[in-house]
Amino acid sequence: MPANFAFSRLLAYSLLLIMTAVISAEVAVADLPRVPFERQQFRRPVAIAQLDASTAVVANRCGTLSVIDLDQWQVAAEYQIGGQLTNLAVTNGLLLVTDAEHSRLSLIRISRQNAQVVSELPVPTHPVTVQVAPDGTFCTVASKWARKLTFVTLGDKLAISATVDLGFCPGEQLHVPSRTSMLVADAFTGRLAVVNTTTHDVEAVHEFGAHNIRGLAISNDGQSLLISHQILNDAALPRRSDIVWGVMINNLLRTAKLDSVLEGQSGAIYGGQSINVGYAGQGAGDPDTLFVDQSGQAVIALAGVNEVLIGKPGSRAFQRIGVGIRPIDLLPLSEGRFVVVNELSDSLTLIDMTKDAASASATEAQTANAAKPTVKTVTVTAKTVTATTAAATTAAAKSDDSSPQGDGEYDEAEAYTRKYGDQSVYDAAASTYRSSYLETDVFTSSLSLGPMPELGPAERGEQLFFSARLSHASWFSCHSCHVEGHSNGGRSDTFGDDTEGAPKRVLSLLGVGETGPWGWNGKKPTLPKQIHQSATSTMRGPGISDSAASDLAAFLTTLKPPPPFEPAVTPADRTQISDGRRLFESLSCTECHSGTTLTSADAYDVGLVDERGLRQFNPPSLRGVGYREKLFHDKRADSLGEVFTKFEHQLARQLSATELSALLRYLRSL
Ligand code: HEC
Ligand code: HEC
Incomplete structure (x- = not known):
């Protein structure tokens, strides 16, 4: 697939510089409530960070933070902060935590004795990752549904210094030491944006026909970028003979020249190596986060098969180790030792490859029993x-x-x-x-x-x-x-x-x-x-x-529709949206896209035929239609506009330019 990229000057990736910094709310410093260890609940750990030599903190989706005593290998405390926590990072001994439910970033002082919120900052809708810049003066927050990257100045108070419009829903991000550019990956498809951390320009966007970019890391010599991701082949058929070799969906560890990627060179990501992390008959479903250890080995969480994979990029000698259910974060401790966060078994796994196995089992079993008598070691x-x-x-x-x-x-x-x-x-x-x-x-x-x-x-x-x-x-x-x-x-x-x-x-x-x-x-x-x-x-x-x-x-049925793509911000916006909605009704769009779900139960021939002559389709719900980049059953429309300009979808009459803008604005507000 040809790689292409776009420079920042392209209008599609406009930059929004907030000139007046938004100052975060002052928060009355009160201790966060403690959660008793015995409380039964689905904690759903999603991210881990190390606070000091013997302490790590885990952010749980249920809205709590678990403090882990790494020496004793036990939960030392758990605090309730609320919301839906998605990520955390450490700055100056304090924690930065993202909460997708309330769209906020919190600065938290935390220890085994107590925890307090020091500062709180509203950020764009649904923050999913936060990372501190190498120089420690600011952090960046990626907001998935708002499609924005927010630069936040760190200090006693958090303050927004810039908000960058990415043009896609972001997920993972990576700061690069001693460079003025960082990388932000698409949460769903295969885009990787290069964002200047000084000017806040989107300098380039690489597109490389991938999806599920879940891991980004830099090699120890600083020369290579490592990416874990998947590829879906739309020419493959779901036959066991195709699946078994990764022809339908492949799970990859890719390496690319970091300089070329940061410079936005066309094809930079294809230039490197791509390593299939699965074997015929033994897939490595859903490679997730990764890090590079001191010896240069990549450690990758295989979220779909409940394993971590360890191996040198370039070699095919991978070792796979069983962990808990859905491993999605990793914390390197020291060479050969790391912690795995298992989201769907509410557990952590400590992996230690340094010890003589036999003696390790004896001593660890002893420590385990000494540390917590209720714990059973098998x-x-x-x-x-x-x-x-x-x-x-x-x-x-x-x-x-x-x-x-x-x-x-x-x-x-x-x-x-x-x-x-x-x-x-x-x-x-x-x-x-x-x-x-x-x-x-x-x-x-x-x-x-x-x-x-x-x-x-x-x-x-x-x-x-x-x-x-x-x-x-x-x-x-x-x-x-x-x-x-x-x-x-x-x-x-x-x-x-x-x-x-x-x-x-x-x-x-x-x-x-x-x-x-x-x-x-x-x-x-x-x-x-x-x-x-x-x-x-x-x-x-x-x-x-x-x-x-x-x-x-x-x-x-627990999955909710995404928030509106572009909600109204100004009164003029609101007027245009209601003009568009009236048009939607008067053009009888509601006959097929009806009610709050904006779909209906029948299949209709709307003049679009597939490769096998099928012409009856069920109208897709138009909720969140703005998030879809290509439309119709085979993606033949390149944009929402094209549905009407090129394909004249169900238009009984020609629309004026004003009417078309109003209709599109309405659809984007859904
Ligand atoms: C290889 C990609 C792929 C995988 C893996 C996959 N799906 Fe799908 N799914 C699709 C496609 C493509 C469609 C639309 C197919 C069609 O209708 O012809 C679809 C349609 C659906 C729909 C109908 C949605 C609607 O609005 O009508 C549901 C529900 C669904 N999938 C659930 C699942 C579940 C559950 C799994 C796992 C057991 C799964 N899918 C695995 C690609 C996939
Ligand atoms: C007769 C039923 C019918 C009417 C009337 C109708 N649609 Fe559709 N619409 C469909 C069907 C069926 C599809 C899917 C067609 C396909 O992908 O092959 C569709 C697809 C779409 C899509 C693309 C959605 C996607 O996810 O790809 C949009 C946008 C849309 N319709 C908007 C409208 C608007 C606006 C109107 C009024 C001008 C309208 N439709 C009128 C049946 C209808």
């Missing part, structure tokens, strides 16, 4: 692990046939146990346990952040949604295409409409609970029917039971 020998892995491989090999149908039911708990032996992290009832085991020369110890309630249908569905074990040979999960419930923006031939050779745009699942019937052709009357189809014909895995399909449906 030690499984290397032999046991090898045996269970061999059993799993045999099972995987058995299912490696080309039959399009699933050949049995999938059970996450069963698969997990089969692979990792007696691991207590998976089991809700055992969530207060800490278990350890040895795999060759690696010592791992998992730590629960607190007891979990019993998993309900939505929680079980969430684990399935993010599990690559649903796909043939563990190459991808539902999330690989429907990134965090949204869409990777690609096209895929999923056989969803029972035809081959007519790839369709991946639909967002945000708000999907209300928009039946499902599928582009509207042939799936219930969500579980669509889910069975996805699990069987898209994933080609072992198939799922009816109860697993209804669990997945329960999870999908």
Whole structure:
């Protein structure tokens, strides 16, 4: 795929410089309430940062911060701050925490004894990552739905110095020491923006046909950029023979010349190496965050298969170590030692590759028991692990046939146990346990952040949604295409409409609970029917039971539509939007895009035919339509404007320029 990039001068990436700094709210300094360790709740840890030599802090999606005593390997304290926490960073011994629910950045003083909010700052909608610049004077916050990067000056108070309009929904970011540029990745598709940290210009945007860019790091010599991401091939068919080699979805570690990337050179990202992190028959579903250790090895969380992968870029000798469910953050401690954050098992895993395995198990087991008598340490020998892995491989090999149908039911708990032996992290009832085991020369110890309630249908569905074990040979999960419930923006031939050779745009699942019937052709009357189809014909895995399909449906119905793309800001805006809405009604758009969901139950021929002659489509919901960059079932419209200018979609009459702008403004406000 050809790489292209755009320079900042392009109007699409306009820069918004806020001349008057927004001063953050003064917060009365009161201690944050403590959460008792015994409290049962789904904590859902998402990020970890190290506060001092023996202390780390974990941000939990449920709105709490867990303080971890790294020496004793136990939870020292947990504080309630509220909201939906997404990320954290350390500055001058204080914590910066992003909260997506309240769209704010908080500066927090935290210790094992108490915690207080020092300063709070409203930031653009849905902040997802925060990173402190190498010189420590400012941080940057990426706001996913607002499509903005905010520069915040650090001090006793937080203050916004600039807001940059990125033109895409950002996720990961990376500051580069002693450079004036940083990188910001697209949360869904394959864009990587170079942003000048002095002028706040978007200097270049690389596009490289990827998606799910979840990890960015710099090599130890400072020469290379490492990126973990996926690629969806819209020419591939979901056949086991294609999936098993990563032809349909590939999981990659890419290296590129850092200078060329920062300079915005065309093709800079393709210039480097791309390393497939999976093997035929043993996929590495959903590579997530990564870091480079002192010996130059890359450590990558494999979020879909509950493992971390360690290996030198350039070599294919990867080691894979089992951890908890959905590992999505990593904290390097010292050479050969790091902590893994397992989002969906509410646990951390300590990995230590430095110790003599046999003695490590004895001493760690002792420390564990001394530190917390309630903790049970299970030690499984290397032999046991090898045996269970061999059993799993045999099972995987058995299912490696080309039959399009699933050949049995999938059970996450069963698969997990089969692979990792007696691991207590998976089991809700055992969530207060800490278990350890040895795999060759690696010592791992998992730590629960607190007891979990019993998993309900939505929680079980969430684990399935993010599990690559649903796909043939563990190459991808539902999330690989429907990134965090949204869409990777690609096209895929999923056989969803029972035809081959007519790839369709991946639909967002945000708000999907209300928009039946499902599928582009509207042939799936219930969500579980669509889910069975996805699990069987898209994933080609072992198939799922009816109860697993209804669990997945329960999870999908928890996904809310994204916030309005461009809400009204000025009175003139409001007028234009209501003009547009009146036009939408008078042009009878509401016949097919009706009610609050802006869709309807039938399929219509609107003059667009697919490669197999199919012409009846179910109107997509227009909620959040502004976030879609290419439109219609095969992405044939390059922009929202083109739907009407080039394709004259359902226009009974010609629109004046004013009318068209009003209609588009209305659609963008949804
Ligand atoms: C390889 C990419 C890919 C993967 C993996 C994938 N999907 Fe999809 N999904 C699609 C595409 C493409 C469509 C539209 C297909 C069509 O209707 O013809 C779709 C449609 C759907 C729809 C219908 C949405 C609507 O608004 O009508 C649901 C629900 C869905 N997928 C759920 C899932 C679930 C659950 C999984 C995991 C078991 C999954 N998908 C895995 C690509 C994918
Ligand atoms: C007869 C039913 C019908 C009417 C009337 C109708 N639409 Fe649609 N609309 C559809 C269908 C079906 C599609 C999907 C077609 C495809 O992708 O092949 C669609 C797609 C769209 C899309 C692209 C959405 C996406 O995700 O790709 C937009 C935007 C849209 N319609 C807006 C409008 C507007 C504005 C009007 C009024 C001028 C209108 N529609 C009238 C049925 C209708």
